[in-house]
Amino acid sequence: MHLVRLYRPNDFDEWRRHARGLIAAGIAPADIAWRYGNDGYELFDEGELLPAATGAVGTVPRLFIERAQLAIQHSDPVRFSLLYRLLWRQRYANHLLDDATDKDNSLLTRLVSGVRRDSHKMKAFVRFRKVVDGAGKARFLAWFEPEHFTLEATAPFFARRFAGMHWVIVTPYASAWWDTKNLHFGPGGRKSDIPAEDAVETDWNTYYRAIFNPARLKVSMMKSEMPVKYWRNLPEAANIAPMIRNAKAMEQDMIARAATQPPPRHLRRKPESDEDIEEIQSLADARAAVQGCRRCPLYEHATQAVFGEGPERADVMFVGEQPGDQEDLQGRPFVGPAGQVLDDVIEKVGIDRRRVYVTNAVKHFKFTPRGKRRIHQRPGGGEIQACKFWLGLEIGFVRPKVIVALGATAAQSLIGKASITISKLRGEPIQMPDGIVLFVTNHPSYLLRIPDAEGKRRERAKFEADLVLVRETMAELEKSAAPSGDA
Amino acid sequence: MATLTLTRKLAILADAAKYDASCASSGSEKRDSAGSAGIGSTEGHGICHSYAPDGRCISLLKLLLTNFCIYDCAYCINRSSSNVQRARFSVEEVVRLTLDFYARNYIEGLFLSSGIIRSPDYTMEQMVRVARSLREEHLFAGYIHLKIIPNAAPELLIEAGRWADRLSTNIELPTDNALEKLAPEKRPSEIRTAMARLRGRLEAAAPDKGARARPEKFAPAGQSTQMIIGADGANDAAILTRAAGLYSGYQLRRVYYSAFSPIPDASSRLPLRPPPLLREHRLYQADWLIRFYGFEVPEIVAGGEGGDLDLGIDPKLAWALKHRHAFPVDINRAEREMLLRVPGLGINAVNRLLAARRHHRLRLEDVARLTASIAKVRPFIAAADWSPGGLIDQARLRQKLAPPPEQLALF
Numbered sequence: 001m002h003l004v005r006l007y008r009p010n011d012f013d014e015w016r017r018h019a020r021g022l023i024a025a026g027i028a029p030a031d032i033a034w035r036y037g038n039d040g041y042e043l044f045d046e047g048e049l050l051p052a053a054t055g056a057v058g059t060v061p062r063l064f065i066e067r068a069q070l071a072i073q074h075s076d077p078v079r080f081s082l083l084y085r086l087l088w089r090q091r092y093a094n095h096l097l098d099d100a101t102d103k104d105n106s107l108l109t110r111l112v113s114g115v116r117r118d119s120h121k122m123k124a125f126v127r128f129r130k131v132v133d134g135a136g137k138a139r140f141l142a143w144f145e146p147e148h149f150t151l152e153a154t155a156p157f158f159a160r161r162f163a164g165m166h167w168v169i170v171t172p173y174a175s176a177w178w179d180t181k182n183l184h185f186g187p188g189g190r191k192s193d194i195p196a197e198d199a200v201e202t203d204w205n206t207y208y209r210a211i212f213n214p215a216r217l218k219v220s221m222m223k224s225e226m227p228v229k230y231w232r233n234l235p236e237a238a239n240i241a242p243m244i245r246n247a248k249a250m251e252q253d254m255i256a257r258a259a260t261q262p263p264p265r266h267l268r269r270k271p272e273s274d275e276d277i278e279e280i281q282s283l284a285d286a287r288a289a290v291q292g293c294r295r296c297p298l299y300e301h302a303t304q305a306v307f308g309e310g311p312e313r314a315d316v317m318f319v320g321e322q323p324g325d326q327e328d329l330q331g332r333p334f335v336g337p338a339g340q341v342l343d344d345v346i347e348k349v350g351i352d353r354r355r356v357y358v359t360n361a362v363k364h365f366k367f368t369p370r371g372k373r374r375i376h377q378r379p380g381g382g383e384i385q386a387c388k389f390w391l392g393l394e395i396g397f398v399r400p401k402v403i404v405a406l407g408a409t410a411a412q413s414l415i416g417k418a419s420i421t422i423s424k425l426r427g428e429p430i431q432m433p434d435g436i437v438l439f440v441t442n443h444p445s446y447l448l449r450i451p452d453a454e455g456k457r458r459e460r461a462k463f464e465a466d467l468v469l470v471r472e473t474m475a476e477l478e479k480s481a482a483p484s485g486d487a
Numbered sequence: 488m489a490t491l492t493l494t495r496k497l498a499i500l501a502d503a504a505k506y507d508a509s510c511a512s513s514g515s516e517k518r519d520s521a522g523s524a525g526i527g528s529t530e531g532h533g534i535c536h537s538y539a540p541d542g543r544c545i546s547l548l549k550l551l552l553t554n555f556c557i558y559d560c561a562y563c564i565n566r567s568s569s570n571v572q573r574a575r576f577s578v579e580e581v582v583r584l585t586l587d588f589y590a591r592n593y594i595e596g597l598f599l600s601s602g603i604i605r606s607p608d609y610t611m612e613q614m615v616r617v618a619r620s621l622r623e624e625h626l627f628a629g630y631i632h633l634k635i636i637p638n639a640a641p642e643l644l645i646e647a648g649r650w651a652d653r654l655s656t657n658i659e660l661p662t663d664n665a666l667e668k669l670a671p672e673k674r675p676s677e678i679r680t681a682m683a684r685l686r687g688r689l690e691a692a693a694p695d696k697g698a699r700a701r702p703e704k705f706a707p708a709g710q711s712t713q714m715i716i717g718a719d720g721a722n723d724a725a726i727l728t729r730a731a732g733l734y735s736g737y738q739l740r741r742v743y744y745s746a747f748s749p750i751p752d753a754s755s756r757l758p759l760r761p762p763p764l765l766r767e768h769r770l771y772q773a774d775w776l777i778r779f780y781g782f783e784v785p786e787i788v789a790g791g792e793g794g795d796l797d798l799g800i801d802p803k804l805a806w807a808l809k810h811r812h813a814f815p816v817d818i819n820r821a822e823r824e825m826l827l828r829v830p831g832l833g834i835n836a837v838n839r840l841l842a843a844r845r846h847h848r849l850r851l852e853d854v855a856r857l858t859a860s861i862a863k864v865r866p867f868i869a870a871a872d873w874s875p876g877g878l879i880d881q882a883r884l885r886q887k888l889a890p891p892p893e894q895l896a897l898f
Binding site for chain 1: 493494497498499501502504505506519520521522523524526527534535536537538539540541542543544545548549559567568569570584587588590591592626663674679680683686687729731732736738746748750751753761764778784839840842845846849852853857
């Protein structure tokens, strides 16, 4: 039997020096007894002391080192031998740490999470008290009782967080202090090393009591996250018993205080002007009123209604389907990728952008949520029908000579038929009852969805040809309108 | 009006802030005060510094700058028609309290909200001043969460994002109709437009791969929102559909569900009884399943009845019990997506299972080492040495797996 005596309860390097020597000498885990400090000191302990090794004697996954550095802080005496056993077994089983079902490995996991939790609770529950010395210099002192030997590994967190403060954390087994530049460690201490109070605790207690909602009492939840063993060092914990005792009465009191007469301040308040516009007299009125639209349920999940854009009087109106993701977010039509295609083609065929009004048949974005994305959904007949009201207003105010329906939804809305075949309608002007000339073509987003380059090129050419037709019709209408204008 | 002491103001303005459920201090950038003369750090995961007997974490100093408010939202204790005692902090007072609490390690930072006074812009400007003072004058590197007032000027929003880790705008209620009824001054589309604007800023601030210039920082912990549960008639399906819409549209980090809680001097427009707290809990579980477990809203809701979740059991178990034909799942062969649907197996357990099964076939006791309760998992899986046989088809399976009725006594 080999006896290994460690001087520190949580020093990974010290353990490693011994473990390297033992591995080098080929000593099996079962033949080693690990002891720390005065634990299990047996006067006549027999066994050979091996020289500790300093250099590496083999390789282990980096993960093992990381986890061992945590596990060694655990208070369970089994930690030293467990780590050696895992080290020993890994010589033959490379992937031991990947197998969470292995007994030794799952014990390691338990130790690691115990240490992590303890370290986390230290970060959470340390409470500093401020003292100011004769020279006016402030120091922050805390007493904390960790369950494991976690102070050394946790102290750098406090150094990063409270870099500009002089602080000391005292635990029963060690202490740490920070002078705004360096971190030092020293021996453990007692609770009485720390001042018994701090003036700010009055406010902290006030806050703790005020933020509590007595109507939601859930004591077991509190105790599982803030175990009772920590309470003796938490200033706010003294409030807990009376708070629980009075919770029911406080809740009853809250409910019993029924609505009272509103204070005079409230009654003096000017009522907000009602923004709903009953009488829509202009394009601007319509633009404002559409935000309150409830004609179909799409408003519930869209960000906002997206109204048309362009001059108040325009010669040509492009009508798309509905706003997409980007349009919905920005509140403007045709700002996404399809809008880019439309802009490019309008420019290419030489339509004057200043004479163009763009809008959609449906003003709210219809989609289904899929994780972090919103998937476009085609509006239904009811939604198109409901939104025709707004498109009608736009046409009435803008008075275009030519309307271009981009895609089936727009055509459906403008023609009033449910089934639309674009290939049959495109390329020919359609006379609308009020003298407007309607053209039907694809929606530009259709061009974006064609996978093969050849098909894309072909469809784009057709789209451009449709818009050339629009330009020519605009020019003709102007020519025929001009003489009568002169007369 | 008699002047209130700072302690008295703290009592009033913390009490007024407690109905906002969010207290998270996680998900921000990594930063600390090393090398500066200031204090503060954020290292990714938040820290709960204390717990109140309501079981809620106390991570941030949650305050209202003032509880004076010109709005009259029925569900809010601070609505203008309520007779609660009013108070108002100065910017300096909030800054001082934050630093004093932080230096003693009571908190991770500040969560500042406010009643609307004078105008949305004026109120937002005051909140921004607190954050600016903490960062600029006091070199505070702790966590700051600011509430955004939806119709405040966009410049104020941009400055808020410069100083704060997180910004939030509350959607308040699951349906627009309810919001308009209970909060007459709030416009649902204004709230969503504010979220859309935030999303735009957040995306612009996300570092572009390959780009050399780092965009200016903007709220590194993103945005979140809160919905009040049980103040209107909306069912769980409506609530979760609303949440899924918000997650997909505005890249929210979190939607908080807050069971409507009785408030003193309550408005007569509100229901008399609060909803069971368990309902809030089930909604959080469902939300989690939708975001991390690949469930869709209709699937989750179908686990319950009539558009509401089953209060007696968790939504994943409820789904499994209605889809028994999909089980047992072979623990040694099934795809990750299907393993995630097994009641009692969380993401961590599934990850470990996948790693372990590369090395040997898994037996029931292997699975038991990875889960908190093998009893819950057992009926739904097959392992090397285990098949549930008729267990999965037992009519009494629900009773067997449902938590004992003591827990139901919560409501």
